Amino acid sequence: MNKTINIAVVGLGQIGNYLLNELNTKKKDIEIKTGKKINVVAISAKNINKKRKYKINKKIFFKNPLNILKSKKVDILFESIGVSDGISKRIVETAIKKRIHVITPNKALISKHGDYLSNLAEKYKVNLEFEASVAGGIPILRTIKEGLATNKIFKVYGILNGTCNYILSEMEKSNTQFSDVLKQAQNLGYAEPGNPKLDLNGYDAFAKIRILSALSFNNKISKDKCLMEGIENISLKDVDVANKLNFRIKLLGISEIINGKLFERVHPCLVNKQSYIGNVNGVMNAVITEGNPVGESVLQGEGAGPGPTSSALMSDLLSILRGNIKFPFGIPNIKRKKIKIFNYDNYINSLYLRFEVKDKPGVLAQITNILAKKNISVERLIQIPDVKNKTASIIIITHKSIEIDAQNCVKIISKNKNIIKYPTLIRLL
Amino acid sequence: MNKTINIAVVGLGQIGNYLLNELNTKKKDIEIKTGKKINVVAISAKNINKKRKYKINKKIFFKNPLNILKSKKVDILFESIGVSDGISKRIVETAIKKRIHVITPNKALISKHGDYLSNLAEKYKVNLEFEASVAGGIPILRTIKEGLATNKIFKVYGILNGTCNYILSEMEKSNTQFSDVLKQAQNLGYAEPGNPKLDLNGYDAFAKIRILSALSFNNKISKDKCLMEGIENISLKDVDVANKLNFRIKLLGISEIINGKLFERVHPCLVNKQSYIGNVNGVMNAVITEGNPVGESVLQGEGAGPGPTSSALMSDLLSILRGNIKFPFGIPNIKRKKIKIFNYDNYINSLYLRFEVKDKPGVLAQITNILAKKNISVERLIQIPDVKNKTASIIIITHKSIEIDAQNCVKIISKNKNIIKYPTLIRLL
Numbered sequence: 008m009n010k011t012i013n014i015a016v017v018g019l020g021q022i023g024n025y026l027l028n029e030l031n032t033k034k035k036d037i038e039i040k041t042g043k044k045i046n047v048v049a050i051s052a053k054n055i056n057k058k059r060k061y062k063i064n065k066k067i068f069f070k071n072p073l074n075i076l077k078s079k080k081v082d083i084l085f086e087s088i089g090v091s092d093g094i095s096k097r098i099v100e101t102a103i104k105k106r107i108h109v110i111t112p113n114k115a116l117i118s119k120h121g122d123y124l125s126n127l128a129e130k131y132k133v134n135l136e137f138e139a140s141v142a143g144g145i146p147i148l149r150t151i152k153e154g155l156a157t158n159k160i161f162k163v164y165g166i167l168n169g170t171c172n173y174i175l176s177e178m179e180k181s182n183t184q185f186s187d188v189l190k191q192a193q194n195l196g197y198a199e200p201g202n203p204k205l206d207l208n209g210y211d212a213f214a215k216i217r218i219l220s221a222l223s224f225n226n227k228i229s230k231d232k233c234l235m236e237g238i239e240n241i242s243l244k245d246v247d248v249a250n251k252l253n254f255r256i257k258l259l260g261i262s263e264i265i266n267g268k269l270f271e272r273v274h275p276c277l278v279n280k281q282s283y284i285g286n287v288n289g290v291m292n293a294v295i296t297e298g299n300p301v302g303e304s305v306l307q308g309e310g311a312g313p314g315p316t317s318s319a320l321m322s323d324l325l326s327i328l329r330g331n332i333k334f335p336f337g338i339p340n341i342k343r344k345k346i347k348i349f350n351y352d353n354y355i356n357s358l359y360l361r362f363e364v365k366d367k368p369g370v371l372a373q374i375t376n377i378l379a380k381k382n383i384s385v386e387r388l389i390q391i392p393d394v395k396n397k398t399a400s401i402i403i404i405t406h407k408s409i410e411i412d413a414q415n416c417v418k419i420i421s422k423n424k425n426i427i428k429y430p431t432l433i434r435l436l
Numbered sequence: 437m438n439k440t441i442n443i444a445v446v447g448l449g450q451i452g453n454y455l456l457n458e459l460n461t462k463k464k465d466i467e468i469k470t471g472k473k474i475n476v477v478a479i480s481a482k483n484i485n486k487k488r489k490y491k492i493n494k495k496i497f498f499k500n501p502l503n504i505l506k507s508k509k510v511d512i513l514f515e516s517i518g519v520s521d522g523i524s525k526r527i528v529e530t531a532i533k534k535r536i537h538v539i540t541p542n543k544a545l546i547s548k549h550g551d552y553l554s555n556l557a558e559k560y561k562v563n564l565e566f567e568a569s570v571a572g573g574i575p576i577l578r579t580i581k582e583g584l585a586t587n588k589i590f591k592v593y594g595i596l597n598g599t600c601n602y603i604l605s606e607m608e609k610s611n612t613q614f615s616d617v618l619k620q621a622q623n624l625g626y627a628e629p630g631n632p633k634l635d636l637n638g639y640d641a642f643a644k645i646r647i648l649s650a651l652s653f654n655n656k657i658s659k660d661k662c663l664m665e666g667i668e669n670i671s672l673k674d675v676d677v678a679n680k681l682n683f684r685i686k687l688l689g690i691s692e693i694i695n696g697k698l699f700e701r702v703h704p705c706l707v708n709k710q711s712y713i714g715n716v717n718g719v720m721n722a723v724i725t726e727g728n729p730v731g732e733s734v735l736q737g738e739g740a741g742p743g744p745t746s747s748a749l750m751s752d753l754l755s756i757l758r759g760n761i762k763f764p765f766g767i768p769n770i771k772r773k774k775i776k777i778f779n780y781d782n783y784i785n786s787l788y789l790r791f792e793v794k795d796k797p798g799v800l801a802q803i804t805n806i807l808a809k810k811n812i813s814v815e816r817l818i819q820i821p822d823v824k825n826k827t828a829s830i831i832i833i834t835h836k837s838i839e840i841d842a843q844n845c846v847k848i849i850s851k852n853k854n855i856i857k858y859p860t861l862i863r864l865l
Binding site for chain 2: 302304306
């Protein structure tokens, strides 16, 4: 590698723009730490004139990022456009084939095309780094690839979506309905103003959990259908009842190996209020790994926002400048396995069930009978009457039950004429 | 570097012995991840016949570790003897001069001779790695050097001694006196059976905080006298009162930059029970960094024991095998500064004070008068009478006060004839 390194930044949204400023202000620091001078030679975005926090150098601006690779000598390219296909994929592909190192925070791209792109990077002997794609400022990928390198990891899980965690925390803290807190989150810039769906339905956390499992278990990124539920149906009543039962509701991404099979999932969980994960509130992210011999490791930090994301992008940059040529997923692609998928119908777990019923004699017996028939035994039961509306909420915490039995049960009970709305099912951690 | 790497392990106590087993069982995994075959060619310890958990190969045993370097070709040496000078220093020095990479969990050695040894390593172009010296299984040094590489860190603190944290947690949990919990900790192997002094008096945590500051602030390891207090004088009464006031007592190591000066300290702290650090209990360690732009990052994990320590030693090994030649403290030694030391007399903080007094009229007034004269204002005051003994405990939480004023105050009050024993002073976080 030369002493002067040419850099291109493609995509100048919040993150790209912040990064650009970091690159400019930390040149000297980077030279001290790595012996390399960096030089931003090209930038690209959709709109040259968009209002940005930090001024851009219009002399090095390209409307079409692909033209950068045709006309400039670039050593390292930052891709921060952020789509899973299209121009994001095209520019990364083209750069790698021209033996340009690539750094990206694009989880959608990596969780979809990570295997293909890492193969390509290995073939062309360049780095493909994506620390910023999972949990922003928390250096979790580097920790798994390097800090915990020889451990056998069997479970990795955590709070991977700051928007959802903020909404759930705020619902509890200020006793406010989901829809109102969502509006508030949008005003504060924590949730997308237009379409926050990919945060709320669990998709964003899922992309991250797939990247985390690939690193933890050395498997190819899984493509199969999995258990994915968001927080859209969590009501204030659930938050409130959970609270009284000494639980909090958190949207968790979880990946583990069960009997040699891979079980990846994202769904709301009831977690103990005294537990570590139960105390990670607000926009914070946290990732917990369980491995041998290291035991349980926890990493917590800000999961999003241009500052933490830039911190991760810069750590990737320094790693490349220090000359660490590495396999994107820690080991050669040929050694990465395909792990069979665990059938989540067989998942055994305790559940929180909430039934909204007409307050009539015999309703409770009808519910508990169906549960008993399906071998679902009750650990705790709470009935909260709503005298005015002549209805009641029946909340049940079950003993460990088989997922498919519980799902069937809920389906059957939902058809009972005394049930007012489709029951709520939340898994315990 | 050749494809086959010769390794020597010097010191076969709990950690060295566990490491040896890891090296043997993970050979294949290491080859997959790094392309290098490792080969343990020499081991050394005081006693060849000592009973060890894992069998050792006596054919490669050396009584005197220095003879290894005379007769064997070694690429990487593990030093796990663990003293700050003597043979530990000598073997590390000699190895580096022979261009052998060194990996060590020896915090006493690094906190005392780290500057000299890292200079030497830089000169001879080898790695000196010591991830395992701070917080065992938590990859905190790598995270600061790499994951947070371009952040400006201004504070690093945490629970760095598992023994102390276990004792304090257990005192609260089982309502047991310090001395009894200590015995229990010794029986469980959490505290040295012979002389646990270096854990209890804060020395162990101090060595770690000095290494952490050197990495966080790019300074030479400080040698100056600092604020260091252990947990030997924490009584069950303090634990209990703290609990009622919604606090927990934790032994913290803290390093921060105040007005451009370095303030390193280790002492018990009253921390909020709802805070993150207030919920790290038992033998767990946790390190929190505050930096820009990343914000607050938390790492938590098992801080000691052969498993977590080996995990860190192995991560250092993989880093070397992957060919990452790095400055031991992240930047060239010549760029590491000497930072002036903050005079802790000027430290401004809230305090918890406990006075044991004779239960006579006017005593409280005497105490509060002296406090008022020294400008120490009271935020909360609790008096707990002990009717049987005609004594009382007066507990005061102060507003922010200057350290030296508070110390003087306590000295003056301690001479009052109504004071039964020297007052207790614990700082709030």
